Amino acid sequence: MELVNKINIVDANSDYINNVISSLTQNRPEGLTIIQKVDYFNDNVASNIKQLETAKNIELILCTSDSDTYTELSKKENEKIYVLQGEIEDAKLYIKYSHVLLLDDCLSLQIDDEMLYEDNVIYLAKVSDNKSIDGQIYKQYFKDVTINETQFDANSVEKFVREAVCVIPSKLIFHHKFNQSFSFRINIWMSNLMAVTNLDGHVKIGRPLTVCGQLDRGLPTTLNEVLNIIKYIDEKISKRYDQKVTEVLQYFNKLFTSQLKTFIDQGQISKEELIDLMKTYGVNNIYYSSLNKGDARKLVLAYCFPPFNDTSGNVMAKRIFESGQVVDVISNDMSRIRNMDHKLLNIMNHLLDSQIVLEGAQAFSSWQSIEDYIDGVIKSYKMYKNKYEEIYSRVMFPQSHFAAFELKKLNKNLKWVAEFSDPLYTDVSSDVRYAPIEEEDYIEGLKDFVDQKYHHLIDDNVFNICEVLPFIYADELIFTNQNQLDYMLRRFDEEICELVKSKAVISQHPTLPSEQYHLVNSFYRVKEDEINIAYFGNFYDTRGFRQIELVAKYLYEANINNFKIHVFTNLNKKTMKFYQNSAFKEYIVMNQYAPYFEFLNLTTVMDILLIFDATTAGIKPYNPYVPSKLSDYRGSGSKIWALTEENSILDLTQDKNLYITRQIDYQLYAEKMKEMASDLNKPLYSVKNIQCVQ
Incomplete structure (x- = not known):
């Protein structure tokens, strides 16, 4: 995996800044420094000391805060082993070689063969005797993925920073300072994460190295611990890293923010109190979707939705803001026909539980794109079908109403609110819009489902059906103005008009604060x-x-x-x-x-x-x-x-x-x-x- 993660990469002076950073780097001879935190002398420490008897270009720094342990370890000191009474940060000053590995005293290192250490390369050691969930994930990751072909993304990075198996170039070890409010395990996470996000080089597998033993998971258990970690990563996000690095850091902040939801669910703190507390801590990037996880009772079907920039999607986001209700959203990838603007989610991200982005065909009204969206929505809905009380769909685009109708068929107790942004059946020039429904079975299925008195309204025109189905089956219909409602009803008989008017609500587009x-x-x-x-x-x-x-x-x-x-x-x-x-x-x-x-x-x-x-x-x-x-x-x-x-x-x-x-x-x-x-x-x-x- 090749990484090019320079700081200030989009700035005019980025080359100058990165060259200065490189010039300040201390060059060290090729080799490995192991820093091991020792609470007491045990078999793992003894094994590492013995490994060094025959190993070349390796030093071991044993770091302890206990005076008795320091005395005992000092007896083992030689030209390859340095014993220090102090903290990890103190030990970093004694790094001799080009690469460094941080261990606690639950782990030992098995060196199978002499290893070459290339500059600007992070090596991933193998794991052995690690039965933890993270250890098993890591081993499976090695089986499934070829590191050299892996793209730099959050999921890949998470797999190898969650275990103490990163052999880090020494110059990168100083990007994280051990924090006394973090467990040793979390400090390892942050050391690995900061090294990866500042690396301008490669990640490779260090095959001659194996880390043996099971590391204590060390996950934060208190609200303050989690908040401190989130604050730490949030401060890094504010630095001017390039976009890929920022996305990785955001991923980890979301990961820990999800843990905060547990404290809400347990009744230890309300969501509102927690958000206020996060702001007090100085957290600028709050990932509300993690705090809202599982809370949505309304499902919004918006074929085009932020972060894709489109007037209809933006209005739907404002509708969510206006409602004040936590929602799930099912949208579609629109990258072929719409630009992205990630800031658009700021309109309503505090009310977002989950957003599922489907990968169906992207089009204004093609039947293939409608079918793909319907299929994706139904599959997603069935995974959480007992969660929702209401569905809300908006056009443009037609896909949204078609999918909402199918969910209403599946569960008639769902409240369906359907919004029309403009007249759909005719365009601004009063010409009839037409796009064919290219599946006879779908049209016949509609005729079998709807009451016979509505059969004359069923044809093969997407835009006609997209008005007719909500008019008949939606529980509430939103129009932006009275003229729109009256105009759209001109082509229907009195019975349909009365039905629609009984469910109609006039609501102009919302205004943000x-x-x-x-x-x-x-x-x-x-x-x-x-x-x-x-x-x-x-x-x-x-x-x-x-x-x-x-x-x-x-x-x-x-x-x-x-x-x-x-x-x-x-x-x-x-x-x-x-x-x-x-x-x-x-x-x-x-x-x-x-x-x-x-x-x-x-x-x-x-x-x-x-x-x-x-x-x-x-x-x-x-x-x-x-x-x-x-x-x-x-x-x-x-x-x-x-x-x-x-x-x-x-x-x-x-x-x-x-x-x-x-x-x-x-x-x-x-x-x-x-x-x-x-x-x-x-x-x-x-x-x-x-x-x-x-």
Whole structure:
């Protein structure tokens, strides 16, 4: 296994820092120093002393805090054996050779042959006579895995740091200082872990070396012991290691945080008290999912969910935050079609029990991807089927409702809450969406299951079925606005409409608390003396650069020039061509789409946040959409300028920071800007912004 785990690896000065670290390293001759902690003289210590009679390039440092034991051990001292009355940290100062092995007096070392010690290599010794669970895991790991082919990941690292079998380059032994609040066993863990996470080299099997005997497990037994270990690793996480090292350290913190759950389950401390205590200890990275393990009674089915960045998944995360209930989540790997942002889980990680990420096909609405997700959800549900009282599904994507329906079939006592983000059956242009259900047996199975009076609603269109099944079988239906509900019901008869309305709840997208707007501080800078307007979001056929340009145009033509419109969007050649050809580009600043938490922070920096209604005039009888950005804007404290369609939900919304102008009332853009500028106490015109054109 090759490791390249330099500190500050992403910093501009990383090479300089790592070269300085290397230059400070003390070079030692090739060989092995064994440091053995001795509470009393026993057969293991005697065996190690005897081993050294014929071994080459090996020294043994016997370290004891007991004066009588020190006296007895001193009789064994020679040029290969050094006896020290003190602690392990004291013994480290006497390391002679290039590599070091730490043992307690329950263990002995069997040296089968002379061994070569390469620089920057950690060697894994074999184990013998170790019947502990960890020892058996370690031996099985050696049987199953070829170390040279193993990737550097948390599971691999855990296997070989949990036993005192790591022969460590001496220069790495100082990355962990023995902590008196830890057991010897945990200090060994941390020495091994810190060595591995700072190694720039290889991990190999040291075949001539065998560690014999069973090491005391030494696991922490008190709340304070566990908290001290978590605090220790948490402080390491805050260092600027590369991403792989950080993930390994996070894994171990989760491992020990899981142990804290035992104290909650035993009634020794409440979860709330424990979280407060962890914060008092100074733990910054609290892994709530470990503390919530087993507590979820609600199962959330969200095909796309954080850490994959998607509006639908983010809204689902906010729904969980809003509910305040601990949940399990079953999502799908979306790496082929969505970017990852691990910070997104901060929205609701304090309410997460478990997240199962399936590896089915990734697509918007293909039947294969729906089938894969259904199969994965059913298998996962059956493992914990007695755990849940409620399931919650949200579209987009259609996969979520299909899987929820199958669970409702399995257990009719489950409460099923189904949310619709937007009308599903028709798109923004009022065209019918169609994706085929490519399995006749599934369609026939639906007809066998549903009441005959609903048979006329069953066809082979994914988007139709994805509305029909929740309408009939969900216990509660969530819509973001009344127009959406009315629009989606227009195609159904009165009986279905009454059924849906009896279960319908209108709930706009949730808004996060103000502290979440400062989890990430953006380095983006604006001029304080200008009116800074921002637009966040992708450009679509019905909303694009032209809308932004029109705002700049009508402000400019009204002799308003003290403004900038900062656009954060999906930049592409088409958009940039429009921008380059614009007569108003000096008032528009184009930026790449901002990650979610940076976006939240940026909303607090700007004076005015632009939001547009979807264009539906002449296409739909009324506007059934509420932009999800509105909920995010509301938490910023900034002014919100909504360019609306008449009588849309956004147009009729009242909010102290919301300023409304109809999109087509271009002559009123400047009037609304004057009103906002007055409230902001900023000038509309600036002489320094006059552009001279030759």
